Amino acid sequence: MTPPPLGRSAGKPGGRPAGGPKPKGTGRRTLVAGNWKMNLNHLEAIALVQKVAYDLKPDELERVETVLFPPFIDMRSVQTTIDGDKLALGYGAQDLSPFDSGAHTGDVGGPMLARLGCTYVIVGHSERRTDHHETDAVVAAKAAAAYRNGLTPIVCIGEHEDVRVAGTHVEHCLAQLDGSLAGVTPKQAETIVIAYEPVWAIGTGRTASAQDAQDMCAAVRGRLATLFTPEIAAGIRVLYGGSVKAANAAELFTMPDVDGGLVGGASLVAEEFTAIVRSGPPA
Ligand SMILES: O=C[C@H](O)COP(=O)(O)O
DSSP: OOOOOTTBOOSSOOSOOTTOOOOOSSSOOEEEEEEOOSOOOHHHHHHHHHHHHHHSOHHHHHHEEEEEEOOGGGHHHHHHHHHHTTBSOEEEESOOOSSSSSSOTTOOOHHHHHHTTOOEEEESOHHHHHHSOOOHHHHHHHHHHHHHTTOEEEEEEOOOHHHHHHTOHHHHHHHHHHHHTTTOOHHHHTTOEEEEOOGGGTTTSOOOOHHHHHHHHHHHHHHHHHHSOHHHHHHOEEEEESSOOHHHHHHHHTSTTOOEEEESGGGGSHHHHHHHHHTOOOO
16 A cells, blocks of 8 residues: 555554654644735645645644644635645634624635634734734634634734833733633633734744743733633643744744744745744644
C-alpha cells in the first residue's frame, strides 16, 4: 500500500519525533490559526493550502491543530482543496454576521459557513473593532451567532499601545473579555478559544515578550475561572497573536498559559507558517 502523502489524514500518528518539543502537560492541544486577512485570490489560496499541507507531516498536524482563515471569497476553493485531498487542516472564517439570514447586504451568515464545513470563526479582531467600530456587544452577538450554528468562536481581545504604556492593559483586556463573552454559557465556554492580541504588536514586527504574553494569558485564564469554573478555564485555549514568526513561536508556545498563536503576516508564507506549526509543543 502506498503511504499517504505528507500532510494528509493518516490515522493515528506515531510518537513524538526524536528531538521534538516536550509535552506541556496542560491537556490543551496547541492551536495555530493562520489569519490571511484580506490577502490572496482564490488561485493563490489553493496554492498556499497545498504548500502548507504537503510540507507538514501527519504527526505534526496531529500534535498541533492547524486552521486556516481565508477571506470569504476563497473559502469554497479552500474547502474543496482540503476536503478533496483529505488534508488534515481545518478552516474557518475571519468574521460572521450576527444575523443568520435575510436582508443584510454584504454579510455572511453562520449557516452558510457551517454548511461549507467551517469549524471556527474569528470574532472581535482588533481590525474589525477599529475598521467597523465593533463593540464588545457586537462581538458577543457574533459569538452567539457562531454557537447557534455549531461554530467555535475565537474571541479576540487586546490593548492599544497607549493603554499598555499607562499600565492598565490587564484591566482593559479583562473588561473586553467580560463584554465579549456576555451570554456565553458554561457549556459553550468549554470549546471557546480566546486570542490575546496586543494591537501594538499586530503587523508591526514588535512581538510581546513571551513573559508578557504569558502574564496576560494567565490573567485571562483567571478571569475565565471566575466567569465560568476553574475546571472549564483550565480546558480553554488562550492564544497569543501579534508578529508571531518562526523565530519566536517556540518560546511563546512553551509558556504554560499560551496555547498557540493567531498568526497574520507569517501565515501567508508557507515555509514560515509550517515552521511556526512545528514549534508547537504537544499537550
Ligand atoms: O490575526 C492575526 C493577528 O492580527 C496578528 O497579525 P500579525 O501576525 O501579522 O502581526
